[in-house]
Amino acid sequence: MVFISLRAGRYIHRFWGKCTLSLDSFCVFVYPVTFSSMMEIKVKDGSSLCTLVPDGEPHIMQSVSVSEDHRCSSISVKSTPEIEKKYVHRVYDAIAPHFSSTRFAKWPKVAAFLESLPTGSLILDAGCGNGKYLGLTPSCYFIGCDISAPLIKICADKGHEVLVADAVNLPYRTNFGDAAISIAVLHHLSTEDRRKKAIEELVRMVKKGGLVLITVWAVEQEDKSLLTKWTPLTEKYVEEWIGPGSPRVRGPSPFTLESIPETEENGSQAHAKDSNDSLTENMQQSMCLTPQNEDDVLVSKHGMSQQEYFVPWHLPYHRAEVSGASAGALANGLARKDDKKGAVVYDRYYHVFGEGELERLVSGMDNAVIVNKFYDKSNWCIILEKTL
């Protein structure tokens, strides 16, 4: 198996801790290969050329140069990265009424969790969206918050107790709530540190013994055809990104790769400028290994599952005119028109979670334990209990 991680160009890795480094060259990891012939791997736009000898021994060749351009990041984890401002906040603000009209079905697992809580519980919904779950159990008191003022307005109009707040920096006293829920929220946070912080905030808010339910979109989607409608992100969109630190979600199972004929786009897909549309057509979640001619380039995007995506939202024209925000979004390229569907198309940023990723995020916490975890309808879910 050969993994080539194309990491050309300037971009920032955010490692654990506060330092960020920018990598100017390529990492090449080589595992035992089954090719019968030598293969020369040309790395486009790269400064290094690696050759492999398939003698059954793993070769790990790294060509990494750390440029002088590294800085210790003093950006707080609570600061909102650009990608979230443009592809989460502004999108939800623009689509709020339409989005709300499609969000009415109560997910049985969430309902069951809420119904299991004692009567009279104080329940906090962080990232409540259109308030779908607020007041679901009438004997309990719900407080909802969301970063989107238009969505919160929709909640308030229904009579719910809500406020505008940031899930990464909740304005609540510690130990106050009886329980908290975070339903389809954390996958909109673009760095691992921010996702961890949001979980810490949820746990902080509840009392000792309090429960927290978190659900997030899974890499492992039940409807695989959905993935073809999503745009996998290329590095140019992400300012802070966990690269090698990301979990290897598929574990040791054989990873099969399809040879992709070397073309301008595919060979340099990490550099493609307007590659979104073509990528959507070419991308496949899993690929099969068939050694072809020596010129083929075997590529996986990071050497592991793709987890960063733009997921489109189609806002019908008649809705877009009402909101007014779409004219501006179209003008500055944050949205595009799809005349065939009669809709303005917005991209929403997602970091979809792999199996075990939620557990891994929680593993370092000393004040919470996992009491349940499950996969349901293409979501990874976890229930935590605060222990001290």
Added chain:
Amino acid sequence: MRLLTHNMLSSNIKGVTNGFPLRIEVEKVVEKQVEINHDFLRNIFPKIDWKAFFDASRVMGYAELPEEAPEPLVLESDLEFLRKFHHALLELHLEEGALVCPETGRKFPVNKGIPNMLLHEDEV
């Protein structure tokens, strides 16, 4: 915004050691009746910071609460107290006004009953 919510809000501005309670500036208070639930009130009572709650109720124009927090036993039988507790906790709404950080003086606006607790870049 109800006073129950106010009792759990805290200023989370960088550098603030104790952001609770937020001082209330009133522009408009609205009363909205809601059905009383005694069990709920008994569950919530231990969580409430009574001084903050008492002061807030005064600012909101309600003068019926005792300044000293009653013994929990009072909630078992004193229906009159429960009614007042319920009224101040859940039926008074700050519709327009602000919540003020006790250390920095920073105002978090409350419009149409909704507090906006988002921080600016330099406060994070």
